[in-house]
Amino acid sequence: MRERVAVIGAGSWGTALAIVLAKKGYEVTLWARRQEVVREIETTRINSHYLPEIVIPESIKITADLEETLMQCVAVVLSVPSHAVRETVRRVRPFVTKETVLVNTAKGLEIETLMRLSEVLKQELPVELHNNIAVLSGPSHAEEVSRDLPTAVVAASHRRQVAEYVQDLFMAPNLRVYTNPDVTGVELGGALKNVIALATGISDGLGFGDNTRAALMTRGLAEIARLGTAMGAQSLTFAGLAGIGDLIVTCTSLYSRNRRAGIQLGQGKPLDQVLAGMGMVVEGVRTTKAAYHLAQKYGVEMPITEQTYQVLFEGLNPREAVSKLMLRTRTHEVEEIVVNRQDW
Numbered sequence: 001m002r003e004r005v006a007v008i009g010a011g012s013w014g015t016a017l018a019i020v021l022a023k024k025g026y027e028v029t030l031w032a033r034r035q036e037v038v039r040e041i042e043t044t045r046i047n048s049h050y051l052p053e054i055v056i057p058e059s060i061k062i063t064a065d066l067e068e069t070l071m072q073c074v075a076v077v078l079s080v081p082s083h084a085v086r087e088t089v090r091r092v093r094p095f096v097t098k099e100t101v102l103v104n105t106a107k108g109l110e111i112e113t114l115m116r117l118s119e120v121l122k123q124e125l126p127v128e129l130h131n132n133i134a135v136l137s138g139p140s141h142a143e144e145v146s147r148d149l150p151t152a153v154v155a156a157s158h159r160r161q162v163a164e165y166v167q168d169l170f171m172a173p174n175l176r177v178y179t180n181p182d183v184t185g186v187e188l189g190g191a192l193k194n195v196i197a198l199a200t201g202i203s204d205g206l207g208f209g210d211n212t213r214a215a216l217m218t219r220g221l222a223e224i225a226r227l228g229t230a231m232g233a234q235s236l237t238f239a240g241l242a243g244i245g246d247l248i249v250t251c252t253s254l255y256s257r258n259r260r261a262g263i264q265l266g267q268g269k270p271l272d273q274v275l276a277g278m279g280m281v282v283e284g285v286r287t288t289k290a291a292y293h294l295a296q297k298y299g300v301e302m303p304i305t306e307q308t309y310q311v312l313f314e315g316l317n318p319r320e321a322v323s324k325l326m327l328r329t330r331t332h333e334v335e336e337i338v339v340n341r342q343d344w
């Protein structure tokens, strides 16, 4: 008998991951919250709003009934936006067993609590399920994964067995999955890169160049790692797929919702209009707020995040924000190198 996997969230990412799993032979049920999405996919096999170019295999069952989706499944893949993770886990909880593996694929932070999403899962799930929680992250646009273009991602869990289970679950000829025990680093890399994608988008929208984008990405990674290590992550994780890998794809791809939103902001469009026109989740906006407060909580300097926050929520002119970054007090590139060189 084929193993059943539930994918919760029929947006771009949930749909793409359901396709990956169905092609691997799992019995996949995809949960959509709206009946009209169910009807469309059932009749046309297309998810026209979120992934219009892709034909969804007949073998994927689509439903808006959560109990039916979760019945006897070995794994639950959560692909709803970060702000919906807590309420979704609450709804999922009654239908999972203590053997079920739960994989969060959303990239963000809970804005009200500043929690990482695996922490939200832990808070909402009984303790016997805590070791079954995993995170999937890395540079992986749904539009490319669903077209079977070679992609590498990372599965993180505190328990090696669970990380390897998730590795095997998703590993496919064109989807290579690595494991990492550093859940904190993998989650923070995936969440915080969206802030930098907004910043680089803004820079592109202002008409600045490749030099500016490269500077923002590099210094952006430095501040991600600074906050990440203060929060207990391993710095090397930020040199991996969930760090620099995802940062590269998000800050350079036109598939990136965060980058596209940033471009429009840089061109002078107000945030509410940008978000209304996007029609898909732009995680970086909420994450900027959370990261701004986390930087204060941990006493960490995050100048790009701070300026992005000012542009998004305090009405700062984007050009002025860039100027403020350029005119900051001079500093060393890597403080740790200088500290260890008393002769210098």
Ligand SMILES: NC(=O)C1=CN([C@@H]2O[C@H](COP(=O)(O)OP(=O)(O)OC[C@H]3O[C@@H](n4cnc5c(N)ncnc54)[C@H](OP(=O)(O)O)[C@@H]3O)[C@@H](O)[C@H]2O)C=CC1
Binding pocket: 009, 010, 011, 012, 013, 014, 032, 033, 034, 037, 050, 079, 080, 081, 082, 083, 084, 088, 105, 106, 107, 108, 140, 141, 142, 143, 279, 280, 281, 283
């Ligand atoms: N797209 C991508 O390439 C990737 C996305 N991710 C991450 O995956 C997560 C989902 O992103 P993505 O699929 O792109 O988002 P989309 O905007 O494409 O889709 C969002 C989906 O979530 C549903 N949804 C929205 N609000 C709620 C809610 N309150 N409760 C339940 N369902 C809800 C939407 O349903 P409805 O249509 O009814 O509004 C829709 O099905 C994000 O955190 C994103 O960062 C990670 C890797 C790649």
Ligand SMILES: O=C(CO)COP(=O)(O)O
Binding pocket: 107, 138, 139, 140, 141, 142, 194, 197, 246, 249, 250, 255, 256, 257, 258, 259
């Ligand atoms: O995280 C993602 C791809 O790895 C998707 O987010 P963006 O669409 O902003 O790039």
